[in-house]
Amino acid sequence: MKLTLRIWRQKNPRERGAFVTFPLADVSEHMSFLEMLDVLNESLIDKGQEPVAFDHDCREGICGACSLMINGYPHGPLPATTTCQLHMRHFKDGDVITVEPWRARAFPVLKDCVTDRSALDRIMQAGGFVSVRTGGTPDANALPIRKKEADLSMDAAACIGCGACVAACKNASAMLFVAAKVGQFAHLPQGQAERKERVRRMTGQMDKEGFGNCTNTYDCEGACPKQINRRFIAEMNRDFICAELTE
Amino acid sequence: MNLDAKIPSGPIQEKWDKHRFEMKLVNPANKRKFDVIVVGTGLAGASAAASLAELGYNVEAFCFNDSARRAHSIAAQGGINAAKNYPNDGDSIERLFYDTVKGGDFRAREANVYRLAQVSSAIIDQCVAQGVPFAREYGGLLDNRSFGGAQVSRTFYARGQTGQQLLLGAYGALMRQVGLGTVKMHVRTEMLDVVVVDGRARGIVVRDLTTGEIRSHAADAVVLATGGYANVFYLSTNAKACNVTAGERAYKRGAAFANPCFTPIHPTCIPRSGDYQSKLTLMSESLRNDGRGWVPKIRGDRRSPAQIPESERDYYLERKYPSYGNLAPRDISSRAAKEACDDGRGVGPGGYGVYLDFADAIGRLGQNVIAERYGNLFEMYERITGENPYQVPMRIYPAPHYAMGGLWVDYNLMSTIEGLHVLGEANFSDHGANRLGASALMQGLADGYFIIPYTIGHYFASNKLGKVKTDHAEFKRVEAEVRERIKRLTTANGKRTPDSFHRELGKIVWEKCGMARNEKGLKEALQQIPALREEFWKNLKLTGHSDDYNAVLEHAGRVADFLEFAELLCLDALMRTESCGGHFREESQMADGEAKRDDAGFSHATVWEYAGADKAPLLNKEPLTFETVKLAVRSYK
Ligand SMILES: Cc1cc2nc3c(=O)[nH]c(=O)nc-3n(C[C@H](O)[C@H](O)[C@H](O)COP(=O)(O)OP(=O)(O)OC[C@H]3O[C@@H](n4cnc5c(N)ncnc54)[C@H](O)[C@@H]3O)c2cc1C
Ligand code: FES
Numbered sequence: 001m002k003l004t005l006r007i008w009r010q011k012n013p014r015e016r017g018a019f020v021t022f023p024l025a026d027v028s029e030h031m032s033f034l035e036m037l038d039v040l041n042e043s044l045i046d047k048g049q050e051p052v053a054f055d056h057d058c059r060e061g062i063c064g065a066c067s068l069m070i071n072g073y074p075h076g077p078l079p080a081t082t083t084c085q086l087h088m089r090h091f092k093d094g095d096v097i098t099v100e101p102w103r104a105r106a107f108p109v110l111k112d113c114v115t116d117r118s119a120l121d122r123i124m125q126a127g128g129f130v131s132v133r134t135g136g137t138p139d140a141n142a143l144p145i146r147k148k149e150a151d152l153s154m155d156a157a158a159c160i161g162c163g164a165c166v167a168a169c170k171n172a173s174a175m176l177f178v179a180a181k182v183g184q185f186a187h188l189p190q191g192q193a194e195r196k197e198r199v200r201r202m203t204g205q206m207d208k209e210g211f212g213n214c215t216n217t218y219d220c221e222g223a224c225p226k227q228i229n230r231r232f233i234a235e236m237n238r239d240f241i242c243a244e245l246t247e
Numbered sequence: 248m249n250l251d252a253k254i255p256s257g258p259i260q261e262k263w264d265k266h267r268f269e270m271k272l273v274n275p276a277n278k279r280k281f282d283v284i285v286v287g288t289g290l291a292g293a294s295a296a297a298s299l300a301e302l303g304y305n306v307e308a309f310c311f312n313d314s315a316r317r318a319h320s321i322a323a324q325g326g327i328n329a330a331k332n333y334p335n336d337g338d339s340i341e342r343l344f345y346d347t348v349k350g351g352d353f354r355a356r357e358a359n360v361y362r363l364a365q366v367s368s369a370i371i372d373q374c375v376a377q378g379v380p381f382a383r384e385y386g387g388l389l390d391n392r393s394f395g396g397a398q399v400s401r402t403f404y405a406r407g408q409t410g411q412q413l414l415l416g417a418y419g420a421l422m423r424q425v426g427l428g429t430v431k432m433h434v435r436t437e438m439l440d441v442v443v444v445d446g447r448a449r450g451i452v453v454r455d456l457t458t459g460e461i462r463s464h465a466a467d468a469v470v471l472a473t474g475g476y477a478n479v480f481y482l483s484t485n486a487k488a489c490n491v492t493a494g495e496r497a498y499k500r501g502a503a504f505a506n507p508c509f510t511p512i513h514p515t516c517i518p519r520s521g522d523y524q525s526k527l528t529l530m531s532e533s534l535r536n537d538g539r540g541w542v543p544k545i546r547g548d549r550r551s552p553a554q555i556p557e558s559e560r561d562y563y564l565e566r567k568y569p570s571y572g573n574l575a576p577r578d579i580s581s582r583a584a585k586e587a588c589d590d591g592r593g594v595g596p597g598g599y600g601v602y603l604d605f606a607d608a609i610g611r612l613g614q615n616v617i618a619e620r621y622g623n624l625f626e627m628y629e630r631i632t633g634e635n636p637y638q639v640p641m642r643i644y645p646a647p648h649y650a651m652g653g654l655w656v657d658y659n660l661m662s663t664i665e666g667l668h669v670l671g672e673a674n675f676s677d678h679g680a681n682r683l684g685a686s687a688l689m690q691g692l693a694d695g696y697f698i699i700p701y702t703i704g705h706y707f708a709s710n711k712l713g714k715v716k717t718d719h720a721e722f723k724r725v726e727a728e729v730r731e732r733i734k735r736l737t738t739a740n741g742k743r744t745p746d747s748f749h750r751e752l753g754k755i756v757w758e759k760c761g762m763a764r765n766e767k768g769l770k771e772a773l774q775q776i777p778a779l780r781e782e783f784w785k786n787l788k789l790t791g792h793s794d795d796y797n798a799v800l801e802h803a804g805r806v807a808d809f810l811e812f813a814e815l816l817c818l819d820a821l822m823r824t825e826s827c828g829g830h831f832r833e834e835s836q837m838a839d840g841e842a843k844r845d846d847a848g849f850s851h852a853t854v855w856e857y858a859g860a861d862k863a864p865l866l867n868k869e870p871l872t873f874e875t876v877k878l879a880v881r882s883y884k
Contacts (some may be wrong), residue, residue: 147384154405
């Protein structure tokens with residue numbers, strides 16, 4: 001099929017970017033979206049032009065590196081699918097496809113469609129862990145955990161840290177990302193000792209990074225390639241209020 | 248080259264305890280005086296960096312990804328082994344040790360493997376304490392599953408995302424230390440060389456991938472945890488950015504490279520669909536429990552599978568290996584698929600695929616049972632291929648996915664460069680010629696959490712290391728070399744993209760040094776690779792600048808190193824005229840197609856020493872002595 005791609009080009013964080021249009025012919029429906037961009041990029045290099053920069057690595061939907069806004073949807077229109085797992089059979093001949101980076105104050109554009117998401121790492125540094133040292137831990141089976149709770153913890157832990165939730169939110173809020181980590185530990189006995197400090201520290205850092213506030217529109221849940229449930233946001237809010245009231 | 252593995256004396260069960268007692272310690276107050284560089288933040292690197300910082304060392308950690316959490320370890324699906332014996336089915340340290348040595352086709356160092364089995368239990372304890380949400384039973388205790396090459400259930404898992412959950416645990420520990428200021432984390436930073444001063448590794452030269460800046464970092468010891476090199480085949484199950492640069496650069500500075508030809512092939516991956524294919528996706532091998540492999544009997548048969556009657560189908564595994572059928576060992580089933588396709592009977596676009604058909608199983612057990620067993624895999628398959636495997640047979644093909652070979656290390660995980668330590672998939676140590684499923688995650692975390700924190704202290708305490716700073720002449724010299732190399736890449740002014748060279752190299756290595764190898768093919772590859780390398784440096788085309796974000800330049804640098812490493816890989820495969828584990832020499836097979844080992848000739852690790860540009864590398868051997876395990880023919884019959 002033949003496509004028209006409108007892609008965001010931006011030289012660096014300081015200069016202004018703009019959409020540039022590229023026609024692309026001979027796109028196979030079996031290609032993944034990123035393979036389609038690979039083909040475009042190879043042709044650009046052949047012509048002596050700089051290829052379009054985008055983040056990617058595993059191409060299996062697990063590392064969270066890929067991060068393209070496709071036709072206004074983070075990771076494209078397919079539910080529960082990362083950009084790297086989106087295939088061209090979901091587009092048709094003659095389509096015009098708009099590709100741009102995540103848009104959020106906390107994610108400055110580095111080049112073209114590559115953004116700096118280190119704000120998410122800094123939120124994790126503030127409390128996204130259980131403070132245990134290596135060694136001296138009790139036997140793994142010394143601590144039985146109700147299967148239902150362990151499963152809920154795993155549901156939350158499935159977050160790949162891609163930032164689609166932020167990109168989808170009109171306020172560029174990172175609530176779903178933070179709630180996923182807080183929720184993973186809130187459902188485990190190992191997470192209880194630091195439960196209050198964790199939620200306060202992580203949300204505090206989230207605010208410092210310039211993410212917006214949550215107004216409960218839940219576009220984040222819709223955009224999440226791992227379908228992290230919004231219940232974790234509600235649970236985190238409760239934890240936060242408890243922590244504020246009791247500390 | 249003096250290869251002293253420094254294996255402690257005494258009975259194998261006591262070696263590690265004895266060694267831990269005999270190793271020297273660094274006084275707690277003195278630890279902060281030592282700087283450690285850790286390159287890589289996968290399971291091995293993240294666990295090492297966090298554990299070393301907890302002890303009090305000053306750590307600087309590096310990765311080329313935009314976050315430490317995105318290392319390739321994140322993609323591991325199946326699980327992690329440990330000799331916990333929770334299911335009460337007869338597991339023990341001895342058994343895990345034995346299974347690993349046997350699985351590795353008797354080409355690993357006994358003492359290292361024993362230690363790995365010994366520390367395996369503590370890894371699970373550690374991960375649970377960190378809040379890793381492993382699968383549990385209704386009683387609240389941990390669940391186990393079985394994996395290939397073992398008769399016990401010793402694999403712990405977190406849905407199909409075990410690697411992700413373990414890595415997030417280690418990443419959490421690392422982030423905690425970054426927050427405490429004990430680790431300085433450099434993301435989007437690629438190590439391009441090791442700096443050796445007076446025979447000791449004293450730092451690295453890196454390129455900042457966002458700004459293009461070339462910088463040096465000095466330390467008292469360097470730890471490489473930079474992963475495996477399966478992307479030398481271009482198409483593999485590895486993440487796109489996995490590469491051999493760190494290993495190859497260290498090799499050129501004096502770190503010997505061991506067993507490069509030990510590269511296993513995974514039988515069940517989704518085949519390529521066209522020339523644009525960028526990577527391959529692994530499907531769990533468990534599918535072979537219910538899927539039947541077949542190809543058409545007639546060459547070039549292009550009919551849809553439903554139109555091919557039973558009588559015209561060749562269930563090639565059931566035919567060739569009646570007792571094992573579709574569950575024949577990994578390497579045998581991989582080669583059988585290749586043979587059928589080479590014979591012109593492959594299916595799907597390009598003809599490199601075989602069917603894995605679930606029609607019988609669905610008929611026998613019902614779609615629900617199959618969906619329960621493999622639902623998520625079927626979904627993944629459909630997402631990628633657009634075909635519904637409940638209705639049409641899956642198409643699969645083998646693919647490279649791991650590297651057992653790596654930089655040679657002694658019992659302390661130190662390479663042949665003093666002070667340069669190597670962990671995880673990047674070293675050669677524990678899996679011999681073949682790795683059992685769920686053992687890579689175990690090894691990476693064992694190295695990082697429980698071995699390097701002890702052995703690095705011993706290195707510091709037993710050597711007088713004066714401080715070296717980055718203004719030392721040697722740093723300046725290496726920096727200049729790195730700049731020169733980048734300049735050569737950017738000024739080649741040719742016509743071909745780095746990707747086109749990488750693809751061509753991958754094709755050579757896959758065809759001549761892939762699933763089955765022979766003398767003629769390897770000799771051809773050893774002609775073709777240097778020729779391609781020469782063309783690369785003359786005919787490479789790059790865009791953009793070196794002082795900017797430039798993904799093409801990054802890739803070109805990695806391809807340049809693959810082009811050199813590939814030659815070593817083929818040379819090693821040529822020297823090893825026996826078949827063992829993942830290395831299959833067509834000249835050395837049993838009547839039934841099983842690999843034929845040559846214990847008299849090859850009971851050693853091949854350890855390659857760089858001898859200079861345009862010189863043949865020197866071959867050293869580390870003899871493998873088996874005191875505990877009796878050498879036997881690896882048989883799964
Ligand atoms: C699809 C797949 C499934 C798997 N499933 C399993 C499984 O179920 N069980 C199992 O046990 N094993 C499995 N494995 C194998 C296992 O995942 C890997 O062997 C293991 O995770 C490697 O960990 P590592 O820490 O050594 O390296 P990696 O996780 O590869 O990390 C390498 C790190 O080094 C960094 N790096 C590399 N070079 C440089 C450089 N030059 N400069 C700066 N940084 C650098 C990278 O940024 C990265 O952080 C699987 C592998 C694949 C491909
Ligand atoms: S590239 Fe890893 S999730 Fe898409």
